[in-house]
Amino acid sequence: MTTGQIADPAQGHGPGASDPRAGRRAGRALQAVAFDAIGAAYGAAFPDKTGQLACGRWLLGALPAGSRVLDVGCGTGDPTVRQLAAGGLRVTGVDLSDGMLGLARRTAPEAAAYHRIDMYDLATPRADRAWGLPELGPAAAGRFDAATAFFSLILLPQREIPTVLGRIRTLLRPGGLLALGVVEADLDHAPLPFLGHEIRISGYLREELHQMLSRAGFTVEAQTGHPYAPASTTLPPEEQLFLCCRRTG
Numbered sequence: 001m002t003t004g005q006i007a008d009p010a011q012g013h014g015p016g017a018s019d020p021r022a023g024r025r026a027g028r029a030l031q032a033v034a035f036d037a038i039g040a041a042y043g044a045a046f047p048d049k050t051g052q053l054a055c056g057r058w059l060l061g062a063l064p065a066g067s068r069v070l071d072v073g074c075g076t077g078d079p080t081v082r083q084l085a086a087g088g089l090r091v092t093g094v095d096l097s098d099g100m101l102g103l104a105r106r107t108a109p110e111a112a113a114y115h116r117i118d119m120y121d122l123a124t125p126r127a128d129r130a131w132g133l134p135e136l137g138p139a140a141a142g143r144f145d146a147a148t149a150f151f152s153l154i155l156l157p158q159r160e161i162p163t164v165l166g167r168i169r170t171l172l173r174p175g176g177l178l179a180l181g182v183v184e185a186d187l188d189h190a191p192l193p194f195l196g197h198e199i200r201i202s203g204y205l206r207e208e209l210h211q212m213l214s215r216a217g218f219t220v221e222a223q224t225g226h227p228y229a230p231a232s233t234t235l236p237p238e239e240q241l242f243l244c245c246r247r248t249g
Contacts, residue, residue, distance in 0.1 A: 025118060028118055028156070031096075031199055031200065032096035033097075035100055048226075048228065049079045050226065051181065051224055051240055051242035052079060052181055054224065055179035055244060056079070056084055056148075058244050059084060059146050059177060060083075062146075063145055063177070065089070066090060067090065067146065068146075069092070069144065070091075070092050070146075071092065071094065071112070071147070071148045072094055072122070072149040072164075073119060073149060074094060074095050074100070074104055074112070074114070075097075075100045075104065075152075076103040076104050077093060077104030077111065077114075080150060081111050081112045082107065085112060091113075092113045092114075092144075093114045094116070094117050096117065101116055115136065117131045118131075119152065119153075119156075119164055120160060120167075122164070123136070123138060123167035123170040123171050124137060124138065124167065125137060138170075140171055142171070142173045146172070146176055146177035147171065148180075149179075149180050149181070151181050151182070153180070153202075154202050155200065156189075156202060158188045161202065161212070162212055162216050165213070165216035166217065169217045172247045174249065175247060176246070177244070177247075178246070178247065180213075180242070180245060182204065182241050183203040183239065183240060183241070184205060184240070187203040189201070206223075206241065209241070217249060218247060219245060220243050220244070220245050221245060222243070223242065223244070225239055225242075226239070226240045228240050
């Protein structure tokens with residue numbers, strides 16, 4: 001279960017260990033526990049995937065068959081893993097939620113390689129040491145032609161989002177593509193009731209988001225906004241932003 005990985009899976013350190021980042025890891029793991037429980041209900045709450053599918057079409061139009069794509073926070077695998085794999089791309093899906101990965105393996109069992117990892121550990125030695133995934137550590141620099149992150153980065157505090165974007169950039173080849181889905185809001189890890197659980201959400205206003213992406217080494221090539229009212233929840237309407245970006249340098 002995900003709760004077993006709140007401790008460091010390599011060294012057995014818990015939130016009270018000497019590593020000052022252990023508490024942050026525990027917080028991310030607790031978010032994953034919530035998504036274990038939410039499971040397939042997430043898709044029912046967000047049935048409209050128009051913006052996400054449009055980003056997928058952008059990637060399919062820009063990349064040759066066989067290109068490698070990293071889906072950061074792949075969730076259930078629907079629609080991104082299914083769409084990109086059907087278009088001939090080689091997808092690696094990563095998530096911290098065991099429950100979501102289990103659904104993805106059933107949704108698109110032949111479409112991708114799935115791995116459980118904290119996205120904060122991508123492109124770092126912990127990818128190998130803590131998760132047994134050297135193929136997603138420093139040795140994987142430049143391995144991927146594109147990455148997607150649809151509503152996964154928003155689960156991090158704002159201070160961690162540029163760091164994770166920089167690590168995704170490391171895994172991309174020069175000129176590699178990034179498709180991103182976020183919520184437009186001035187929020188920093190704000191608690192939010194969602195399908196019977198509390199999750200924490202971060203967001204940016206558009207100008208600040210563009211500045212942050214630029215500092216992280218990306219240019220925004222296209223952007224769309226979609227007002228969206230989640231189904232089957234009491235959450236208020238939100239503005240979803242979908243950005244098509246390219247690695248600079």
